[in-house]
Amino acid sequence: MLSDTSRPVIEATLPVVGENIGEIAKRFYSHMFAEKPELLDGLFNRGNQAEGRQQQALAGSVAAFATFLVNKPGVLPDHLLARISHKHVSLGLRPEQYKIVHDHLMWAIGDVLGDAVTPEVGAAWDEVYWLMANALINQERAMYTAADLTPESVWSTWRVTEKIQETTDVVTFVVEPLTAGRMKPALPGQYVSLKALMPDGVHQPRQYSLTRADDGERRQFSVKRVHGRPTPDGEVSNLLHASVNVNDEVVLSAPFGEVVLTDTDRPVVFASAGIGITPMAGMISHLVQSAATRPVTLLHADKSEQTFALRDQVRADLAKLPDASLTTWFSQPAGQESANQFSGFMDLAAIELPADADYYLCGPLGFMQAIRSALIARGVPAQDIQYEVFGPDLWLAAPQ
Template sequence: MLSATATETVRATLPAVGAAIGDITALFYRRMFEAHPELERDLFNRGNQRQGQQQQALAGAIAAFAALQLEPDPARVELILSRIANKHASLGIEPAQYEIVHTYLFQAIAEVLGAAVTPEVAAAWDEVYWLMAETLIAMEAELYRAAGVAPGAVWRTVRVRERRYESADTVSFVLTGDALPTFAPGQYLSVAVRLPDGARQIRQYSLSSAPAAGDWRITVKRAGEVSNFVLDNVFEGDTLQVTTPFGDLVLPDDDAPLLLISAGIGCTPMMGMLAHLADTGDPRPVSVLHADRALSSHAHRAELAELVERLPYAVMHRWYEELGSRAPGAGLLAGRADLGEVAIAAGTRAYLCGPLPFMLGMRRALLERGVAAADIHYEVFGPDSWAPAPA
């Protein structure tokens, strides 16, 4: 909790800092990477940096966290920070790295806001930063403890046991190794590759299989420099550097009806959830909704149908922008996903994964149908610009 003095200073300066936070975070990353080029080359997603997505996500998270210190909402803070903590754990972030961020973030604040950053203002925002940082450090320490690893020691070498096309531009990789830990359905792991220019780049991929002992499976779609590199260069018998699984899009241990909504490669965490439900004979009602460009681009299409068939109270709805010569019918629909005709039971928990505009549209539709905001869960591939948004 912020001190009373810092709270009042933050309250008075939040409009000005909030208005400038985009400029602050852009300058912060530039200054930090100038001083530590290895961070941009070997840790941060340089594609997101070029597009400005990481800067926007950081700006939103800081502004939202500061605002929530003025009007406390622990659940909202948990939502924002849990995503960040899990992503940090999947990258092996350690506490000392928060000192580096602090140095260049506050240099940027002083440079952008100039004389407005009095000693009182600097002290108040320093308090905000360290409250946020120390909360994240504690959350990450718990994630490392639960995973049975030392802070930051999340990397391991696995071997590709099987490579299989799931659509024309999507490949699944079955990974095997010594004593692979189990995971919760819906979680992801990080994959690090050394690109031709020498950069070590990291991306997260959902585990698309049930948490059966022995193997992991990820599914990679051709998009971006890391995914393209993996598809072009990784084959059976090759090794990959990956992390322990993390992620908070996981199924609770209850019997609430489930609504699994995905689009495109967003099907991957849902595949893991459905495989787990099928393997454990879960009797609850499950509605599966998937949207894609065409049947030919729908990764795991046949496997999805088989998993739904194995669940006694599961129904499936699929939308395709292009149906080809097929006529709509039997859960096969033309156009974009529409919840209008989908039955949603009381108490349903909804899980979303796909492009951000798709998920935001589905969230609005779910809220209009009476699903509580707290029962709508999601996974974002990339910087999270949803969590800081108003509830």
């Protein structure tokens, strides 16, 4: 918790820091990469940098953490910290790199706020940073230890054994490890980081959900090609689509991610849109592999039947479960509506939801916010709803 000295300072300065935290984050990254350009090689996603998502996520996370310290002293925002630490470990982040972030972040705070950052104010925000950093360092150290990994050994090389064209813009890769030995099993819903060597010689990481349960020998993930946006956003997905083929090698991390399927007998409802189907496909595959008997409901929204990635795999897996159903919404439907296929956007009013169910959401942020609000309005407890955000989590990082 914050010290008695720092708490009133943070409480007094949180509004002005909060108003300026976006500019602070922007200058922080610019200053840090100017002095440490090597951090862009394999650690930071320059696509997120180009679009400002990483800056927004950092700004929101720091502000949310400080707000939590002020409003709930002695309690840490575990969900926020878990999401960040899983991403960090999947990238092989090292504890000593937190000092680099600290130095440049504190510089940015002073650069933006100027004389308002007195020694007292600087010391208080320094304390906030290290409370958050040390909490993350401790979580990440425990995760490395539990997985019997180090930041360096997180990565391994895999060979592509299959490349499947799911839709015009989605490709599935099936890979097997080059080195013998038991691979770290993935939990249903987790992702791996992929580190790709770009034409300019810089490695770029991206995270991809595992779309099929591990069989002990192979892994499977699907990649949606990002296009129509300024580079470097989409550079990795386009490289994978165009240049990575069967027998080529890819570098992947061990699997991580805190949004995983709970092992219960409760009904489970998956609600996804677009490429958000990927973690759902992995969870449903796991249910088949484990011969689960719990009721399963998949609700999916997409542009059309043809853009519904992994549709054949998902339908085949649902057919293997004793109590499973699929309902779809297509914004450009090819045929008439039916009991399980609708036109337009996902509307839960048309669906009878099971009682006492676990819910998992994945898709665009606006989609998940709307579906979560609809579920809450129907009496679903907030603790029964989990969601997966692709890229920096701008929802969880938003300070309340």
